[in-house]
Amino acid sequence: MAKRISGELLRKLRNDIPIDILIARVLKIPSKYSEGYFRFLCPVCNEFNTATKKETNLARCFRCNKNFNPIDIVMTYYNKNFLDTVKFLMPIFAYFNKVS
Template sequence: MVQRFSKDELFRLRNHIPINEVIVHILDLPSKVRDGYLCFLCPVCSEFMTACNPKTNLAKCFRCERNFNPIDMVMVVKACLYHRRSQV
């Protein structure tokens, strides 16, 4: 398999693109601010039991216990959309 991104490029994508921006502006997931933290509709279990930590640039769903970085989030959302479309 051909590597498309270098380790340095992946590091920059994962750490320098704010996960809040990915969730709200790029993926347009339903979201809200609760107790100062961005909460979003989990693309895996469809629950709002989530939070983002801007200091670590990570997001977590406390329902399905899934952790996301910006790259993971995009991959999961795009895979869910593809899966839903193929079922129609």
């Protein structure tokens, strides 16, 4: 019964949903700009020792030494499994695909 999720779709979910907008506007994780970097409250350690990288669309926590792509951050923040995370991200991806 499991629906297969293509690698192409996963690549798009990871790359085409801007990580900082996902964090600040969709997940509403506390975030701020400091020293020119977008910083968010790490969902693992609850510290602001974080940044995001536009080129890779990754969010990083320097304290946990962990990178989050859009799928990872949703899984971690909501404690959702992989399939539920993909379902959650689909309409968000569709929205960004339309506006960009």
